[in-house]
Every structure is written in structure tokens, then in C-alpha cells.
Amino acid sequence: MDCDPMDIDLKSVLNFRDIGGIPGHMNKTIREGLIFRSAHPDRISKKDAEKLISLKIRTIIDLRAPHENYKKPKRIDNTSKLS
Secondary structure, three states, X not given: OOOOOOOOOOOOOEEEEEOOOOEOHHHOEOOOOOOEEEXXXXXXXXXXXXXXXXXXXXXXXXXXXXXXXXXXXXXXOOOEEEO
16 A cells, blocks of 8 residues: 555644655755654554555654653654654
8 A cells, every 4th residue: 555645644643744845955845755744653553654654664763852752662664763
């Protein structure tokens, strides 16, 4: 199952969205389907995790503070996690 990055609705993760289209360095635009952001990644359900896997996300960068990250870690299969 491949998901369209512009049409992904996660029920368990707030504010999940593609940031593609935003101007980046040297007036270049961030490519759609490349970088996504969300709130509360630790709350993801199994069904929503499967949707993320279908987007072929390879790396998750967790910007929560260390005390938040260790308190509620969450792992998505087939991804690397950077904190």
C-alpha cells in the first residue's frame, strides 16, 4: 500500500503534515514527500505506523527534550531514530 504524501490522515498523531513547498536555502523549495512533521510521535497507533511505513520514511528526528523522549519512546519499523 503506497500512500500519497499529500493525502495522509493520521488519527493518532496530531498535526502530521508534509512541509514540501516551503522555501528553503538559496530560494530553493523543499521537495514534497521528503520531510514530514508532527506532534506527539509517541502516540502513534499500529494502523497509523503502517501508513508511515508506506511513505517509505527512513529516518525519524525527534526534537523533544531528552526527558520527554526517554519517558515516551516510540519506534517505527524500518526507520533510524535521531534525537
